[in-house]
Amino acid sequence: MKNRIYLRPHHLVCLMSFRGKGYDDVFVSETGKIVKILKTTPNEKLTCITNGCDDVCEHCPERNGKLCKDEFRVSKLDSSFSKILNVREGDNYCFSEICQMTKDKVLIGKFEEICYDCRWIQICRSELLAFRP
Numbered sequence: 001m002k003n004r005i006y007l008r009p010h011h012l013v014c015l016m017s018f019r020g021k022g023y024d025d026v027f028v029s030e031t032g033k034i035v036k037i038l039k040t041t042p043n044e045k046l047t048c049i050t051n052g053c054d055d056v057c058e059h060c061p062e063r064n065g066k067l068c069k070d071e072f073r074v075s076k077l078d079s080s081f082s083k084i085l086n087v088r089e090g091d092n093y094c095f096s097e098i099c100q101m102t103k104d105k106v107l108i109g110k111f112e113e114i115c116y117d118c119r120w121i122q123i124c125r126s127e128l129l130a131f132r133p
């Protein structure tokens with residue numbers, strides 16, 4: 001099992017809401033494995049914040065070498081969620097902390113403003129609304 005899972009800041013929100021949707025079957029399968037590890041070890045500080053491509057990007061068809069094909073857009077997402085969640089590169093968190101931070105700090109209006117053009121916005125939106133109607 002991985003002893004470190006590298007995540008870029010906006011993926012903290014994506015993974016908390018992951019419901020088996022994604023770019024292709026390999027991406028969904030590999031992301032599902034990461035989420036399973038995080039959920040089965042909720043109190044272990046396995047995750048490490050990174051800037052740029054992370055362990056979720058690793059199997060993504062939208063990755064281009066060390067960058068996302070849409071790096072400009074996704075780095076803006078990272079920057080926005082870094083500020084909201086107050087996370088920095090190198091910080092370590094367990095999954096229970098990620099969920100709690102997201103619940104406490106990601107307000108629905110701000111989330112919609114940041115993620116308005118994501119094709120899976122309704123999944124995360126439902127998750128956020130479930131604990132903050």
Ligand code: SF4
Pocket residue numbers: 053054056057058060061062063064067068069070074
């Ligand atoms: S490569 Fe880009 S689209 Fe794919 S998971 Fe990473 S940030 Fe998202």
